[in-house]
Amino acid sequence: MNQDSISALLESVRDDVIRWRRHLHQHPELSFQEEKTAQFVYELLQSFGNLELSRPTKTSVMARLIGSRPGKVIGLRADMDALAITEENDFEFASQVPGVMHACGHDGHTAMLLGAAKVLSPLQGHIKGEVRFLFQHAEEMHPGGAKEMVQAGVTEGVDLMLGIHLMSQLPIGKMGLTYGAVTANSDRFDITIQGKGGHASTPQSSVDPVAIGAQVISSLQHIVSRNADPLEKLVISITNFHSGTGAYNVIPDRAQLSGSVRSFAVEVRELAITQMEQIIKGITLAHGATYSFDYRHGYGSVINDEDVTRSVEELITEEWGEEVLLHLPPMMGGEDFSAFSNEVPSCFLLLGAGNEEKGIVHPHHHPRFTVDEDAMQDGVKIFVKYILKIATGTSG
Numbered sequence: 404m405n406q407d408s409i410s411a412l413l414e415s416v417r418d419d420v421i422r423w424r425r426h427l428h429q430h431p432e433l434s435f436q437e438e439k440t441a442q443f444v445y446e447l448l449q450s451f452g453n454l455e456l457s458r459p460t461k462t463s464v465m466a467r468l469i470g471s472r473p474g475k476v477i478g479l480r481a482d483m484d485a486l487a488i489t490e491e492n493d494f495e496f497a498s499q500v501p502g503v504m505h506a507c508g509h510d511g512h513t514a515m516l517l518g519a520a521k522v523l524s525p526l527q528g529h530i531k532g533e534v535r536f537l538f539q540h541a542e543e544m545h546p547g548g549a550k551e552m553v554q555a556g557v558t559e560g561v562d563l564m565l566g567i568h569l570m571s572q573l574p575i576g577k578m579g580l581t582y583g584a585v586t587a588n589s590d591r592f593d594i595t596i597q598g599k600g601g602h603a604s605t606p607q608s609s610v611d612p613v614a615i616g617a618q619v620i621s622s623l624q625h626i627v628s629r630n631a632d633p634l635e636k637l638v639i640s641i642t643n644f645h646s647g648t649g650a651y652n653v654i655p656d657r658a659q660l661s662g663s664v665r666s667f668a669v670e671v672r673e674l675a676i677t678q679m680e681q682i683i684k685g686i687t688l689a690h691g692a693t694y695s696f697d698y699r700h701g702y703g704s705v706i707n708d709e710d711v712t713r714s715v716e717e718l719i720t721e722e723w724g725e726e727v728l729l730h731l732p733p734m735m736g737g738e739d740f741s742a743f744s745n746e747v748p749s750c751f752l753l754l755g756a757g758n759e760e761k762g763i764v765h766p767h768h769h770p771r772f773t774v775d776e777d778a779m780q781d782g783v784k785i786f787v788k789y790i791l792k793i794a795t796g797t798s799g
Contacts (some may be wrong), residue, residue: 406543407593409522409631409788409791410785411782412440412522412532412787413522413783413784413787416518416521416522416783417518417565417780418513419517419518419521419601420514420517420779420783421514421779422511423447423514423517423778424511424513424514424762424776425483425496425612426443426496427440427443427483427505427510427514428496428497428498428504428510428633428718429496429497429498429499429503430443430498430499431485431486431498431500431503431505431510432462432483432485432500432503433484433485433486433487433503433543433544434484434540434542434543434544434548435461435462435484435540435541435544435548435753436462436484437462437463437483437484437540437541438462438532440483440484440513441458441462441463441464441483441538441609442461442470443541443571444464444483444513444517444538445464446464446731447521448464448515448517448520448536449467449617451520451521451524452524452525453468453524453525453527453714454466454467454468454520454524454536455467455468455469458723459551459552459555459556460540460548460551460552460555460718461540462483462540462548463483463537463538463539463540463542463548463552464536464538465535465536465537465538465552465557466520466535466538467533467535467536468520468523468527468530468534468535468536469527469530469533470523470527470528470529470530470531470532470533470534470625471527471528471529471530471531471539472523472530472532472688473531473532474530474531474532474533474794475505475531475532475533475562475563475793475794476532476533476534476535476560476561476562477532477533477534477535477561477562477563477564477565477789477790477793477794478535478537478557478558478563478564478565478743478747479516479519479534479535479536479537479564479565479786479790480516480536480537480539480549480564480565480566480621480740481509481512481513481515481516481536481538481539481542481567481568482509482513482539482542482548482744483509483512483513483538483539483540484509484540484541484542484543484544484548485498485500485503485505485507485509485510485543486503486504486505486506486507486543486768487502487503488503488504488506488715488768488769488770489501489502489505489770490506490581490770490771491766491770492770492771493553493772494773499629500691503555503615504611504770504772505707505766506769506772506774507541507543507767508568508569508570508571508756508767508772508774509769510731511569511756511774511776511778511779511782512567512568512569512782513538514779514785515567515779515782515783515786516536516538516581518779518782518783518786519786519787519790520536521535522787523790525585528796530790530794530795531709531794531795532562532793532794534623534794535557535561535628536581536788537552537557539552539795541689541739542738542739542740543608544701545591545701545702545739545741547689547702547739549739549740549741549742549743550739550742552742553743553746556741558746558747561746562747562748563708563711563747563748563750564743564744564748564749564750565711565715565749565750565751565752565785565786565789565791566740566743566746566749566750566751566752567751567752567753567754567755567782567785567786568738568751568752568753568754568776569754569772569774569779569782570640570753570754570755570756570757570767571756571757571763571764571767571772571774572757572766572767573729573753573754573755573756573757574755574757574758574759575581575690575755575757575777575778575780576697576727576753576755576781577727577728577729577755577756577776578719578723578727578729578730578752578753578754578781578785579729579730579731579752579753579754580585580707580712580716580719580728580729580730580731580750580752580753581705581709581712581730581731581732581733581751582709582712582730583707583708583709583735584667584704584705584706584707584735585704585705585706585707585732585733585734585738585751586672586702586704586705586734586735586736586737586738586740586741586751587609587636587638587665587666587667587704587734587735587736587737588664588665588667588672588700588701588702588703588704589663589701589736590663590664590665590672590698590699590700590701590735591592591593591661591662591663591664591698591700591701592661592662592663592664592679592696592697592698592699593659593660593661593674593695593696593697594616594619594659594660594661594683594694594695594696594697594705595657595658595659595660595694595695596612596615596616596619596652596657596658596660596687596692596693596694597612597656597657597658597692597693597694597695598610598612598655598656598658598690598692599614599655599656599691599692600653600654600655600656600693601653601654602652602653603653604652605650606654607655609656610656610690610691610692611654611690612646612657612658612692613646613647613654613655613658613678614659614674614690615658615686615687615690616646616658617645617693618686619660619682619683619686619687620641620644620769621651621661621684622682622686623639623641623679624639625682626639626674626675626678626682627639630674630678631671631674631675631707631723632671635666635668636665636666636667636671636733636735637664637665637666637671637675638663638664638665638666638735639662639663639664639675639679640659640662640663640664640665641660641662642663643659643660643661643662644658644659644660645658645659645660646659649687664679664698665735665737667733668703670678674742676698679696679698680696680698683694683696686689688773701737701746702739702741702742703742704733704739705738705740705741705743705744705749706741706745706749706764707744707749708744708748708749709750710748710751711750712750713748713751714750714789714792714793715752715785715789715793716728718785718788718789719740719785721754722784722788723781731753752785754778754781754782756774756775756778756779757774757775758775761775763775767786
């Protein structure tokens with residue numbers, strides 16, 4: 404096995420990866436509904452040979468490439484689900500499913516990991532240890548498919564994991580790494596304020612939940628500015644405020660608020676919960692109203708292990724040079740890869756897939772989102788070269 408033979412294998416799957424991505428893009432499926440996607444992946448993996456296949460959950464797939472000698476067990480992950488968004492691109496391969504599209508790059512992630520599996524499966528005799536290809540469902544919907552796959556045992560015995568996310572915000576040719584926290588804890592909450600309705604002309608006879616809700620919104624921001632350590636990251640966003648029926652002269656009896664809390668440190672996360680309830684309770688009590696407060700933990704923070712991340716950085720600089728590498732700060736977004744990184748030393752890599760010259764500039768979850776398909780070849784190469792680096796002691 405030499406550099407030229409590996410390069411030839413990588414080049415041989417380039418068109419396949421693009422074709423697979425376009426097929427998946429045309430046929431998107433929502434979280435927990437990826438039945439046809441999972442079957443498509445399963446049948447392709449079956450055609451590669453040397454892989455032991457299983458279905459950890461109804462809409463996920465795991466393929467095991469067990470090497471000829473003992474060694475590390477390495478997990479590689481791709482997510483497969485799409486979003487409830489109507490596509491506005493006019494590609495020949497645009498979504499054929501009304502109201503559903505791949506607007507976050509998961510079609511590319513799946514295609515890249517399929518490409519890596521096709522390259523690595525004939526190299527079984529050179530592999531020490533095991534490679535687990537994890538095709539995960541439901542990244543976009545809490546509680547998330549990663550948690551379900553962990554519960555199904557896919558990480559048992561795994562020594563380290565690698566995940567790659569295509570990013571339209573990063574230009575093609577760039578790769579982003581973060582040591583430590585990569586994404587934030589992403590939690591959700593609902594608040595109901597129960598007041599007393601009345602006529603707008605006699606507000607003294609009512610307990611106005613709209614005025615109380617406005618005070619709650621304003622006061623919750625004091626947690627960020629005055630209660631949390633300014634050196635710690637915390638975001639509290641009210642994203643919904645519903646009250647009333649549309650009548651101009653009626654004070655409603657109830658207001659409903661909801662939103663999101665983003666944090667990194669466990670202590671800050673718990674501070675936010677405690678302080679939020681104290682503020683809501685104090686304001687509603689002061690005005691004679693009652694409340695309910697439902698706070699739900701979402702995805703935890705993805706944590707990049709220092710040693711695993713350093714080994715990925717070494718591979719990138721060896722293969723592409725230091726100029727392609729970007730050391731990025733943590734993001735306030737959420738990612739359910741955290742279920743894996745909580746169990747196994749992991750690295751989550753961000754791969755540049757934007758290209759202004761091609762008009763590939765729209766953010767994730769936008770109806771015109773897409774990726775530069777040339778970036779997928781870098782993704783396949785990273786997966787393959789990393790396995791060869793760890794499982795054979797050489798990158799090819």
